[in-house]
Amino acid sequence: xxxxxxxxxxxxxxxxxxxxxxxxxxxxxxxxxxxxxxxxxxxxxxxxxxxxxxxxxxxxxxxxxxxxxxxxxxxxxxxxxxxxxxxxxxxxxxxxxxxxxxxxxxxxxxxxxxxxxxxxxxxxxxxxxxxxxxxxxxxxxxxxxxxxxxxxxxxxxxxxxxxxxxxxxxxxxxxxxxxx
Numbered sequence: 001x002x003x004x005x006x007x008x009x010x011x012x013x014x015x016x017x018x019x020x021x022x023x024x025x026x027x028x029x030x031x032x033x034x035x036x037x038x039x040x041x042x043x044x045x046x047x048x049x050x051x052x053x054x055x056x057x058x059x060x061x062x063x064x065x066x067x068x069x070x071x072x073x074x075x076x077x078x079x080x081x082x083x084x085x086x087x088x089x090x091x092x093x094x095x096x097x098x099x100x101x102x103x104x105x106x107x108x109x110x111x112x113x114x115x116x117x118x119x120x121x122x123x124x125x126x127x128x129x130x131x132x133x134x135x136x137x138x139x140x141x142x143x144x145x146x147x148x149x150x151x152x153x154x155x156x157x158x159x160x161x162x163x164x165x166x167x168x169x170x171x172x173x174x175x176x177x178x179x180x
Contacts, residue, residue, distance in 0.1 A: 011063075018061045018067060026056055033078045035073050041149045044098050048081045099148050106144035119146045129154050 036110070040050050047094045052074050059070025088095040105115045116122070126144050129152035135141055 014063070015060060021067050022056050022059050022070060025067075026052065029071075029074060029078055033082060035167055042150075044084065044100055045081070048077050052100060093151060102148055102153075103146045104143050105146050105152075106138075108139060108142065109138045115146075121152075126152060 017134060037052065055070055055073045055077070059065050059067060088098060101113050103119055105112050105119060105121055111123055111126065116126070129144060130136070130138075130141060133154040133156070135156060138159055142157045143154045145155065147153055
């Protein structure tokens, strides 16, 4: 109970300096590593971000974790993230292994229960995504896709003249073709 509110001035000063150094290093390292480390997160990016936060906190709070060791760990994680994402951009097979695939959960006025079940999505969540896009009628939606970054993308229907192929059948938009 002695150290509940205050341990010592030395401990407090160490934490203040450590927090400032770790903060500056993380900001600079994220600037160097590029937008990917702070963009919309897929599962892989999210894990790296959580690990960096944990290492940063441990470096600031724990006396037995020197700043250099904490920064070396963060640099290692960001380097691994860069290498893995670089390789994923070159190898579709590797990308499919580490990234989740987008999934159509609503198509042409119909909720897709099997896809919704696999993604653990409710009808209310899909309807919320539609409303947030200003769409209030199911017939105005071509599709709703649960993206690899866990966002719901609402694809509105195109003009009637642009939606039909030469035979008069509804053609999916270019961004939806790859999902079927």
